[in-house]
Amino acid sequence: MIEIQGLQKVIEQNTALDIPELVVREGEVAAIVGSVDSGQDMLLQILTGQATCSAGFVRMAGLDPHADRNRLSKIVGVMFKESNLYANRSAYANLAVFARLYRLPKSRIEEIIHMVGLADHASIEANQLGSSLGRRLAFGRAILHQPKILILGDPFSGCDEATVALLGDLIRQHAAEGAAILALCEDASNLESICDVLYQLSHGRIVSSHIPGEAPSQKMPFMIPARLEGSVALVDPADILYVFAQDDRAFLQTADGAIPTQFTLTDLERRLSRSGFFRAHRSYLVNLQHVGEVIPFTRDSFTLKLKDAEATQIPLSKSAARELRELLGY
Secondary structure, X not given: OEEEEEEEEEEOOEEEEEEEEEEEXXXXXXXXXXXXXXXXXXXXXXXXXXXXXXXXXXXXXXXXXXXXXXXXXXXXXXXXXXXXXXXXXXXHHHHHHHHHHOOOOHHHHHHHXXXXXXXXXXXXXXXXXXXHHXXXXXXXXXXXXXXXXXXXXXXXXXOOHHHHHHHHHHHHHHHHOOOEEEEEEOOOOOOOOOOOEEEEEEOXXXXXXXXXXXXXXXXXXXXXXXXXXXXXXXXXXHHEEEEEEEOOEEEEEEOOEEEEOOOOXXXXXHHHOOOOEEEEEOOEEEEHHHEXXXXXXXXXXXXXXXXXXXXXXXXXXXXHHHHHHHHHOO
């Protein structure tokens, strides 16, 4: 099983990933679809143990991808977006390298060669195979050791129709044998027929999910309501620089000014906890996306300097400074 819980990845004070929950169980095929800048590359790095989470966790068969990389290599297969083949070695020799690592018999190499339709190309160097056959070989390498979990980076990229059909069948077959499979793709082409669920990733967040055969369900955008005279303003958390408390009321500070709300600071802290807001001081919540510097004045005195035109400074308590340092890793 692949399990993501409360995952956040903060890079240079920007939240690159924010995924509250995502689970892929044994026998399921899921795909996360998103553009190049959606956060997919960072998610792939976390899933493969090349990067760690800032908050929350990822578990693969109950193991931490970063801390348990050696153990996971035996039960997880990965097909990266780039095939990363040994260009001057034959298709057979490419598989033989990994068969030795996994201590697999030659019969397994031959089985995979036939399975991915490369029996007539086994002796051909990888750089002569072309993109479709190269992707077949990369997939064969990923399933060589019969992994319980399969991570696929754009598996159909550069594939002709015959290869798309073949890989699709093999993906479903592998799931039917009990594997949990997650594909990370730039578009949804060819995914409807093989996936149990499709997720849309945008700016590091899952914005919608779709079960093939059912009508897509779009999540409503998350907004903070603020009552004005005769109307209700709906404020996008991304537009809030910080929140401050005054006279038992909380105000949303935006570039256009302060907006009063009917909420307490504690209410808003709960509502905004997954949108990159941090309790910097008993009277302030700050949007970390708008923080430019952390300034220490004395041993026990700190300030956050925002990136707005006024270079606003927000007080940062000593305990909050310690929490922020642990969160961001500076």
